[in-house]
Amino acid sequence: xxxxxxxFFNPVVMAQYTPDIIAGIWVTLTIAAAVIVAGIAAxxxxxxxxxxxxxxxxxxxxxxxxxxxxxxxxxxxLILYFGFPSIGIQLSGPMVLFIVLAATLAAFxxxxxxxxxxxxxxGQWEAGIATGLGFTRTxxxxxxxQAVRLxxxxxxxxxxxxxKMTALGSAIGVSxxxxxxxxxxxxxxxxxxxxxxxxxxxxxxxxxxxxxxxxESRTAWKKR
Amino acid sequence: MDIFIDQFFNIDIMRKSLxxxxxxxxxxxxxxxxxxxxxxxxxxxxALGNMSERRWLRWISxxxxxxxxxxxxxxxxIFIYxxxxFAGINISPFAAVVIAFLLNNSSYYAEVYRAxxxxxxxGQWEAAQSTGLxxxxTxxxxxxxQAVRNxxxxxxxxxxxVVKLTSLASVISLSELLYNAGxxxxxxxxxxxxxxxxxxxxxxxxxxxRLVSHFQRRLAA
Numbered sequence: 001x002x003x004x005x006x007x008f009f010n011p012v013v014m015a016q017y018t019p020d021i022i023a024g025i026w027v028t029l030t031i032a033a034a035v036i037v038a039g040i041a042a043x044x045x046x047x048x049x050x051x052x053x054x055x056x057x058x059x060x061x062x063x064x065x066x067x068x069x070x071x072x073x074x075x076x077x078l079i080l081y082f083g084f085p086s087i088g089i090q091l092s093g094p095m096v097l098f099i100v101l102a103a104t105l106a107a108f109x110x111x112x113x114x115x116x117x118x119x120x121x122x123g124q125w126e127a128g129i130a131t132g133l134g135f136t137r138t139x140x141x142x143x144x145x146q147a148v149r150l151x152x153x154x155x156x157x158x159x160x161x162x163x164k165m166t167a168l169g170s171a172i173g174v175s176x177x178x179x180x181x182x183x184x185x186x187x188x189x190x191x192x193x194x195x196x197x198x199x200x201x202x203x204x205x206x207x208x209x210x211x212x213x214x215x216e217s218r219t220a221w222k223k224r
Numbered sequence: 225m226d227i228f229i230d231q232f233f234n235i236d237i238m239r240k241s242l243x244x245x246x247x248x249x250x251x252x253x254x255x256x257x258x259x260x261x262x263x264x265x266x267x268x269x270x271a272l273g274n275m276s277e278r279r280w281l282r283w284i285s286x287x288x289x290x291x292x293x294x295x296x297x298x299x300x301x302i303f304i305y306x307x308x309x310f311a312g313i314n315i316s317p318f319a320a321v322v323i324a325f326l327l328n329n330s331s332y333y334a335e336v337y338r339a340x341x342x343x344x345x346x347g348q349w350e351a352a353q354s355t356g357l358x359x360x361x362t363x364x365x366x367x368x369x370q371a372v373r374n375x376x377x378x379x380x381x382x383x384x385x386v387v388k389l390t391s392l393a394s395v396i397s398l399s400e401l402l403y404n405a406g407x408x409x410x411x412x413x414x415x416x417x418x419x420x421x422x423x424x425x426x427x428x429x430x431x432x433x434r435l436v437s438h439f440q441r442r443l444a445a
C-alpha cells in the first residue's frame with residue numbers, strides 16, 4: 001500500500017509539478033472556451049443558412065457536417081499540423097487544435113440545431129410569415145428560441161465530448177494538462193503527475209457531466 | 225496548386241503506402257470489434273445497475289458512468305498504459321486500448337441503454353412476468369428488443385464515436401490505421417498517407433453517419 005501511495009500520490013512530486021499542471025489547466029480552459037464559442041456560433045450560423053433552403057449551399061453544408069462527423073479529429077489534426085507547413089502554412093499547435101475541434105463541434109452543432117429547426121411545425125413558419133415578420137425574423141424570433149431549447153441537452157453532451165478532446169493536443173506538443181503531466185512523468189520517473197492530470201480533468205469535467213445529466217433528466221421529465 | 229496536390233494527394237506515395245495502411249486498417253477493425261462488443265455488453269450491465277432497486281448498486285453505476293464520461297479517453301489510455309507499469313502491472317498496447325476505451329464506452333452505451341429501458345412502459349415488465357417469464361427472460365425477450373429499437377440512432381452514433389476513438393491508439397504506438405499512416409508520412413515527408421487514412425475513415429464511417437441522420441429525421445417526423 002505504501003508503495004502504491006508513493007508511486008501514484010507522491011507529495012514531493014505533487015508539490016514540484018503543481019505549477020506545471022496548473023499552467024496546463026489554463027491552456028486547456030482557454031482552448032476549450034474558444035472552441036465552444038466558435039464551434040457553437042459556426043454551427044448555429046450553418047443551421048440558419050440551411051433553413052433558407054438554397055439547394056447548392058445546403059449540399060455543401062451537409063457534406064461538411066457529414067465529413068467532420070465521420071473523421072476522427074486526430075487525423076485532421078495531424079494533417080494540418082504536419083502537412084500544411086510544406087505548402088507554406090505554418091500553424092501553431094494550439095491553433096491547429098482550436099481549428100480542428102471548433103470545426104468538429106460546428107459540424108455536430110449544425111446537425112443538432114437543424115434537428116431543432118426541423119421540429120418546429122410548418123404552421124408556425126407560415127403564421128410568422130403571414131403576420132409580416134418575413135423569413136429572417138420568423139427564423140430569429142419564432143423558430144430559433146424553440147430550436148435552442150430542444151438543442152440544449154444534446155448540445156451540452158457534444159460540447160463536453162469535444163472539449164475533452166483538447167487532450168489530443170498532447171500529440172502535437174500543445175502544453176495542456178495531459179502533455180504537462182506526461183512531461184512531468186518522464187522527468188520525475190513517477191506516476192504521480194498522471195494521477196494529478198486525472199484529478200484535474202475530473203475537477204473540470206465532472207461538474208459538466210452532472211449538469212448535462214440534470215439537463216437531460218429535466219427535459220425527459222417534461223416530455224411525459 | 226501543384227504543390228498542394230503533390231503534398232496531399234500524391235497518387236504515387238498513396239499507392240506505395242497502401243499495403244501498410246491496409247495492415248493498419250485490419251488492426252483498427254480488430255480493435256473496433258473488441259471495443260464495440262465489450263462496450264455493448266458492459267454498458268448493458270452498467271445500465272441495469274443504474275435501474276436496480278438496490279440503492280448501493282445504483283450509486284456505484286452512476287458514479288461509474290459519470291467518472292468515465294468526465295475523463296478524456298486519451299487521459300485514461302495514457303494513465304493505463306504509462307501509469308500502471310509503475311505499479312508493476314505491464315500490459316500490451318492492445319490490452320491498454322481495449323481496457324481504456326471499454327471503461328469510456330461502456331459508460332456512454334450505458335446512458336443510451338438507460339434511456340431505452342426507461343422508454344419501455346412498466347406494464348410490459350409486469351405483463352411479461354405475470355405470464356411466468358423470469359426477470360432475465362423478460363429482459364431478453366420482451367424489454368430489450370423494444371428498448372434497443374427505441375434508441376437505435378443513439379447506439380449507432382455512439383458506435384461511430386468508438387470507431388473514431390480507436391485512432392487514439394496511435395498515440396501509444398499501436399500500429400493501427402492512423403499510426404501506420406503517420407509512419408508512412410514521416411518516411412516520405414509527405415502528408416498524402418494521412419489523407420489516404422482520412423479517406424479510409426470516411427469510407428468506413430460516412431454510411432453510418434448518413435444512417436444516423438436518416439434515423440433521426442424519421443424519429444422527428
